[in-house]
Amino acid sequence: MGLKTLEKITAALTSRPAELEQLRKQGKKIVGWLAYNIPEEIIYALGLIPIRVGQGGDGRLVEVGARHISTKNCVFVRQVLGQFAEKTDPYIKQLDLVAIDATCIQLYRLEELINFYFDYKTVVLGVPRNFATKEGHEYFRKEVEHFTKKLELFAGVSLEQSKLQEAINIYDGIREAIKTLYSYQSKDNAPLSWRDVSAVINAGYNLDRLRYLELLQELIKEVEEKTSEPQENQAIEARVFLSGSLIPPGDTKLIDIIEQLGGRIVGDDLWSGLNFFLNLEIKEPTPFGVADAYLDRIPHASLPYLDLPTDGRLANLKHQIQQFNADGVIYHTLRYCDAFTFKAGETKDVLKNVPFLEIHTEYSGSDFEAIRTRVEAFVEMIKNKKEIAELV
Amino acid sequence: MPNSKLFKYPEEIKDKFISTKGLKFKNGTTVSSAEIWEFMTEEAPRRFPYAFDANANNIGRFSDDVHFLSGIKRAYLTLTFKDRLLKEHAAGTPTVLVQGGQAMDAYYAAGAIPVRPGLVMQWAQSMEEGLNLRQSETRGINILESGRRKISIDACNQISAHAAIDNKVVPIDLIAPFLCLRCSDMAFLVETHRNREHDIPRYMVDYPVDHENKPWAAEYIEVELKELITKIAALSGRKITDEVIFDEIRLENRGRKIANEIAELWWNAENPPINSTDFFAIAFLANDFLGDPVASVDLLEQSKQEIEERVKNNVKGYGVPDDAKRLYICGSCVGPNAHHAETAGAVFVGRDDNWSCISVLVEEEGNPYLNIAKSMLEYPYEQRTEKRAEWTAEQVRRSRASGVIFMYQWGCNYQSGVARMISDIIREKTGVPTTFVEVGELGRSEATEQSTNRVEAFIEMV
Ligand code: SF4
Ligand code: SF4
Numbered sequence: 001m002g003l004k005t006l007e008k009i010t011a012a013l014t015s016r017p018a019e020l021e022q023l024r025k026q027g028k029k030i031v032g033w034l035a036y037n038i039p040e041e042i043i044y045a046l047g048l049i050p051i052r053v054g055q056g057g058d059g060r061l062v063e064v065g066a067r068h069i070s071t072k073n074c075v076f077v078r079q080v081l082g083q084f085a086e087k088t089d090p091y092i093k094q095l096d097l098v099a100i101d102a103t104c105i106q107l108y109r110l111e112e113l114i115n116f117y118f119d120y121k122t123v124v125l126g127v128p129r130n131f132a133t134k135e136g137h138e139y140f141r142k143e144v145e146h147f148t149k150k151l152e153l154f155a156g157v158s159l160e161q162s163k164l165q166e167a168i169n170i171y172d173g174i175r176e177a178i179k180t181l182y183s184y185q186s187k188d189n190a191p192l193s194w195r196d197v198s199a200v201i202n203a204g205y206n207l208d209r210l211r212y213l214e215l216l217q218e219l220i221k222e223v224e225e226k227t228s229e230p231q232e233n234q235a236i237e238a239r240v241f242l243s244g245s246l247i248p249p250g251d252t253k254l255i256d257i258i259e260q261l262g263g264r265i266v267g268d269d270l271w272s273g274l275n276f277f278l279n280l281e282i283k284e285p286t287p288f289g290v291a292d293a294y295l296d297r298i299p300h301a302s303l304p305y306l307d308l309p310t311d312g313r314l315a316n317l318k319h320q321i322q323q324f325n326a327d328g329v330i331y332h333t334l335r336y337c338d339a340f341t342f343k344a345g346e347t348k349d350v351l352k353n354v355p356f357l358e359i360h361t362e363y364s365g366s367d368f369e370a371i372r373t374r375v376e377a378f379v380e381m382i383k384n385k386k387e388i389a390e391l392v
Numbered sequence: 393m394p395n396s397k398l399f400k401y402p403e404e405i406k407d408k409f410i411s412t413k414g415l416k417f418k419n420g421t422t423v424s425s426a427e428i429w430e431f432m433t434e435e436a437p438r439r440f441p442y443a444f445d446a447n448a449n450n451i452g453r454f455s456d457d458v459h460f461l462s463g464i465k466r467a468y469l470t471l472t473f474k475d476r477l478l479k480e481h482a483a484g485t486p487t488v489l490v491q492g493g494q495a496m497d498a499y500y501a502a503g504a505i506p507v508r509p510g511l512v513m514q515w516a517q518s519m520e521e522g523l524n525l526r527q528s529e530t531r532g533i534n535i536l537e538s539g540r541r542k543i544s545i546d547a548c549n550q551i552s553a554h555a556a557i558d559n560k561v562v563p564i565d566l567i568a569p570f571l572c573l574r575c576s577d578m579a580f581l582v583e584t585h586r587n588r589e590h591d592i593p594r595y596m597v598d599y600p601v602d603h604e605n606k607p608w609a610a611e612y613i614e615v616e617l618k619e620l621i622t623k624i625a626a627l628s629g630r631k632i633t634d635e636v637i638f639d640e641i642r643l644e645n646r647g648r649k650i651a652n653e654i655a656e657l658w659w660n661a662e663n664p665p666i667n668s669t670d671f672f673a674i675a676f677l678a679n680d681f682l683g684d685p686v687a688s689v690d691l692l693e694q695s696k697q698e699i700e701e702r703v704k705n706n707v708k709g710y711g712v713p714d715d716a717k718r719l720y721i722c723g724s725c726v727g728p729n730a731h732h733a734e735t736a737g738a739v740f741v742g743r744d745d746n747w748s749c750i751s752v753l754v755e756e757e758g759n760p761y762l763n764i765a766k767s768m769l770e771y772p773y774e775q776r777t778e779k780r781a782e783w784t785a786e787q788v789r790r791s792r793a794s795g796v797i798f799m800y801q802w803g804c805n806y807q808s809g810v811a812r813m814i815s816d817i818i819r820e821k822t823g824v825p826t827t828f829v830e831v832g833e834l835g836r837s838e839a840t841e842q843s844t845n846r847v848e849a850f851i852e853m854v
Binding site (some may be wrong): 019068069070071072074077081102106108109110112113116124126128129130135138142143204304305306311335339341342343344345346349350 | 412477542543544546547573576577579580581583584585587588594595596598600601602606609611612615616749772776777778800802803804805806808809810811812813817830
């Protein structure tokens with residue numbers, strides 16, 4: 001389906017680096033952020049420009065990064081370090097500050113390295129690993145308050161409640177819109193593909209948030225007008241759900257393979273995908289309110305949780321698989337991403353009869369054929385099962 | 393090859409040894425030196441032949457300096473670890489899996505025996521007796537591989553400890569480590585136990601990053617420590633008061649102070665009074681206390697006296713080469729082979745991992761939970777990397793090191809992540825050459841050439 005708004009989003013993205021350059025000339029400051037629990041609302045409310053940085057899929061940059069870290073660090077961390085080392089990325093070279101939260105300690109290590117080797121100003125937000133406890137909440141409240149104070153100093157303004165509320169409203173709108181875009185995937189004839197949605201999400205991390213919200217609303221309107229047209233019936237499809245380590249912009253290896261082999265990605269619980277937008281309800285426009293909301297959402301796998309039956313991450317995974325009517329799960333783990341890798345067997349156990357395939361990979365292309373063979377067998381198996389079920 | 397020769401304590405030192413003081417234990421008993429001698433020369437070689445394998449590749453090999461008599465007692469504490477733990481466990485003392493390199497005060501105070509992953513692995517290996525070095529290593533590797541098969545090939549060797557617990561090779565009653573900043577695998581490995589049949593209770597004491605000038609960081613740990621101690625006390629049945637905790641803090645502080653005094657003596661001596669193996673093994677007592685803080689502190693005191701005597705008489709530890717190149721060792725859970733290093737002309741002068749927690753005393757008045765929390769937050773090893781490196785550089789200067797080796801294990805994401813940065817900072821601050829080495833063969837005495845060669849090449853270069 002040719003969607004005009006998608007073209008608009010692409011155009012906005014193309015002109016964004018130059019736009020940022022202008023804004024910086026006018027005195028605006030850019031805060032690049034990495035990790036999983038940075039409260040963007042606060043950055044935005046202080047008049048700073050938040051940009052989520054970090055790409056994947058580039059073996060050469062991984063090599064560059066590995067000169068400062070080791071090959072035993074997750075490949076995403078290595079590549080991002082490579083990006084900071086080279087400073088050719090149009091966003092990274094324009095950052096005035098880098099904010100990183102310590103959900104994943106490998107990213108915390110990355111912060112130390114970019115600060116030490118590449119002279120970036122950084123700010124760290126501590127995240128409690130006992131996140132479900134009262135004391136964990138207390139700690140995080142103070143951390144977010146402290147983080148806010150540091151940003152206030154950097155921005156030269158104080159956080160105003162009304163500004164924070166405005167930011168929360170914009171971000172709530174973005175979250176709702178992304179959920180709507182995802183909801184189309186549960187249909188047999190989705191008006192736009194998972195890959196399209198993923199591209200829209202990635203674009204959003206760089207665009208002005210208010211403009212982005214407008215574009216999302218326009219996109220939804222356009223999609224809904226078009227979906228009222230009747231769609232023809234489609235052949236049996238293998239509806240694949242993606243889980244595991246993040247798949248950042250630029251890392252298309254697994255997605256390409258799945259799609260080339262006739263699989264259709266219908267949903268995910270990735271932190272580069274849907275999870276980021278779920279269950280975040282800021283009840284009060286204060287740093288404490290923001291802290292509570294962030295800590296109470298679906299936990300990232302980097303935060304260990306010791307009781308299996310009440311694990312919110314797994315509950316969400318099961319729920320999303322059902323929501324998207326998925327036939328099987330491809331669990332993507334990056335090498336040395338222990339947070340997700342160590343849980344692969346357990347996730348398979350928990351999902352019981354849901355077909356499950358773990359792909360443990362890096363950004364090099366050397367495992368392309370091996371992954372292809374395994375995904376091919378997986379997609380075939382799902383299709384066969386569905387065919388048999390239809391016959392019965 | 394391993395198992396070629398077995399090491400024996402020579403008869404001619406027996407009289408001198410048995411005339412020394414025995415070791416006092418926390419249950420009030422004393423084991424005489426004669427009993428220790430009997431155990432180390434008769435019973436232990438029969439039950440644990442691997443420990444006496446004289447092959448230079450045997451990383452756990454005892455010190456050749458048989459005239460340093462405290463060294464023999466130190467080996468006794470290692471080889472009786474299994475018996476002591478099993479006996480206490482049978483009598484109701486809970487055993488707790490903990491993180492290495494952290495203060496053990498809270499665990500002992502609550503009436504438990506804390507066991508770090510490295511010691512769980514040793515304990516698991518020793519559960520089958522009569523094994524030679526190769527058999528013992530094979531047993532260890534089988535446990536390790538069973539863990540990796542279940543969880544991930546990306547896990548570091550710590551997974552052996554979790555596999556040994558899962559497979560009920562050793563009885564652990566609670567899994568409750570400090571998370572700290574050194575270790576990438578602990579938190580996720582603790583989490584794996586939630587999907588096991590055994591259902592051993594679990595808890596973690598979190599360690600906040602970037603905690604400087606943040607009182608809420610210590611308050612967070614304080615609450616967690618209360619929770620930890622309550623959980624352990626429920627298992628041990630011990631009634632916990634502040635005074636009970638302070639008694640333990642005072643005892644362990646004493647151990648830490650003596651270890652620091654020993655380090656100063658060693659560093660300032662004209663000739664290193666004890667060799668690398670003994671130096672590290674004795675200092676380690678104040679970091680781990682090997683299941684019995686009373687015995688460990690007693691041995692630290694005896695060691696210090698012996699070392700003082702040696703320094704006074706300008707005695708050089710056996711095995712320390714003349715004009716030894718002085719190496720400071722960085723990194724967790726793994727280190728170079730001391731025998732190889734000494735043969736190549738070097739001696740080890742310090743180790744950031746163990747020294748980190750020894751260097752910080754816990755305050756002995758006020759709120760014991762908060763005091764322990766504050767001391768944890770002060771560990772140099774768990775600071776931001778730049779600060780940790782600056783402290784290490786200071787250690788390098790004080791110990792007059794002429795080279796620094798940073799070692800990390802395969803699968804250790806955090807130490808590997810900072811190895812280069814720490815090495816760079818130390819080199820810049822001290823002018824001392826540094827290198828870093830990844831070790832993949834921990835737990836084996838065969839096929840160790842790669843890391844051995846790198847260490848030897850570095851020693852030559854220094
Ligand atoms: S969570 Fe995993 S993929 Fe994400 S930065 Fe950490 S180690 Fe890398
Ligand atoms: S090697 Fe690293 S990851 Fe493994 S136990 Fe030691 S500190 Fe933890």
